[in-house]
Amino acid sequence: MDDFISKAADILECDVAGADFAFRDAPDWNSMKGFALLVMIEQDYGKRATIEEFMNCRTVRDLAVLAGAAE
Amino acid sequence: MDGFCTVVTGAAGGIGSVLVRRLAAGGGKIVAADIDGARLEQLFGADGRVARSAGDVTTDEGFETLLRTIADNSCGVCGFAHFAGFDAPAPLALAKPETFSALAAVHAGFPLRFLGWMSKKANRVRGASAVLVSSAAAHGGAKGHAAYSAAKAAVEGLTRAAAAELAPYGMRVNAVAPGVVDTELSRAWTGKLDKEQLDALAKAHPLGIGTPDQVAAAAAFLLSPDASWITGQTIVCDGGFSL
Ligand SMILES: NC(=O)c1ccc[n+]([C@@H]2O[C@H](COP(=O)([O-])OP(=O)(O)OC[C@H]3O[C@@H](n4cnc5c(N)ncnc54)[C@H](O)[C@@H]3O)[C@@H](O)[C@H]2O)c1
Numbered sequence: 686m687d688d689f690i691s692k693a694a695d696i697l698e699c700d701v702a703g704a705d706f707a708f709r710d711a712p713d714w715n716s717m718k719g720f721a722l723l724v725m726i727e728q729d730y731g732k733r734a735t736i737e738e739f740m741n742c743r744t745v746r747d748l749a750v751l752a753g754a755a756e
Numbered sequence: 757m758d759g760f761c762t763v764v765t766g767a768a769g770g771i772g773s774v775l776v777r778r779l780a781a782g783g784g785k786i787v788a789a790d791i792d793g794a795r796l797e798q799l800f801g802a803d804g805r806v807a808r809s810a811g812d813v814t815t816d817e818g819f820e821t822l823l824r825t826i827a828d829n830s831c832g833v834c835g836f837a838h839f840a841g842f843d844a845p846a847p848l849a850l851a852k853p854e855t856f857s858a859l860a861a862v863h864a865g866f867p868l869r870f871l872g873w874m875s876k877k878a879n880r881v882r883g884a885s886a887v888l889v890s891s892a893a894a895h896g897g898a899k900g901h902a903a904y905s906a907a908k909a910a911v912e913g914l915t916r917a918a919a920a921e922l923a924p925y926g927m928r929v930n931a932v933a934p935g936v937v938d939t940e941l942s943r944a945w946t947g948k949l950d951k952e953q954l955d956a957l958a959k960a961h962p963l964g965i966g967t968p969d970q971v972a973a974a975a976a977f978l979l980s981p982d983a984s985w986i987t988g989q990t991i992v993c994d995g996g997f998s999l
Contacts, residue, residue: 695849720900721846723948724846728846
């Protein structure tokens with residue numbers, strides 16, 4: 686999970702205090718950052734998520750679950 | 757051995773498969789190449805006018821298989837349409853050099869090699885025409901497609917240089933640069949867009965998102981003798997995206 690949080694923080698360009706961070710609240714949030722999160726999940730975790738699955742995510746933990754990286 | 761053939765790569769794909777059908781319906785002999793051999797068989801296994809070459813065209817093995825299929829089924833190549841390819845969208849920060857190498861290999865490296873083969877004395881056919889495929893992404897600054905855009909820009913440079921070298925032999929080389937066309941390739945990334953982004957994409961194409969037929973028609977024209985005075989050009993075929 687730490688590794689996933691650090692990758693998400695890199696994309697969001699802000700401190701991510703923990704898995705409960707609501708990623709769309711990141712300063713300068715935009716759709717390109719959303720796209721980057723989806724690409725990271727696909728490249729690093731081999732999971733091709735649908736836009737619906739992504740839209741249902743609110744926190745970094747939700748994203749990690751989607752990626753299969755939450756334990 | 758029949759007469760001359762037209763080689764279509766990416767023949768199991770959205771645009772390539774439509775082009776094969778179109779050319780075959782016009783009475784031509786086609787060599788259809790694709791890495792997806794099962795799909796090639798499914799699409800064209802029953803069509804006697806279409807010889808199939810299954811393999812990765814960027815590898816020596818795939819290239820040799822293609823040359824063998826051409827030799828077994830025709831006396832030479834009078835047309836070449838290169839529609840094999842893929843996209844690997846990623847924002848710049850996640851773009852990888854090895855992904856660019858793979859994109860460049862299929863979009864520009866293979867046609868460079870194949871046009872080199874066509875240019876050799878034994879393989880030259882006066883009146884032959886080649887059509888490569890660029891993309892609106894090479895022109896418009898497509899966010900999230902940097903590696904793909906760079907590979908497609910290489911295609912346009914190749915088109916002009918090869919056209920200049922081959923014109924003295926009466927051979928032509930052109931490219932088409934499509935906007936977004938509804939195929940597996942585009943669906944792989946439009947599937948990552950939300951509704952707002954999808955609406956914006958549709959709006960950016962005043963004549964609508966493209967169909968494989970619309971691009972295949974442009975390619976078929978460039979392959980045909982109707983385009984006998986056109987070479988070294990990239991024909992933008994994008995439903996008004998670039999306006
Ligand atoms: N669809 C679009 O929106 C669009 C827009 C601009 C340009 N293009 C270009 O048009 C071409 C065809 O795209 P499409 O939309 O029909 O895609 P597609 O995914 O439907 O078809 C591409 C085909 O190429 C084959 N292929 C990929 N790599 C190969 C390899 N190494 N060797 C042999 N075959 C290989 C695939 O198996 C597939 O059948 C591509 O070059 C693409 O970049 C497409």
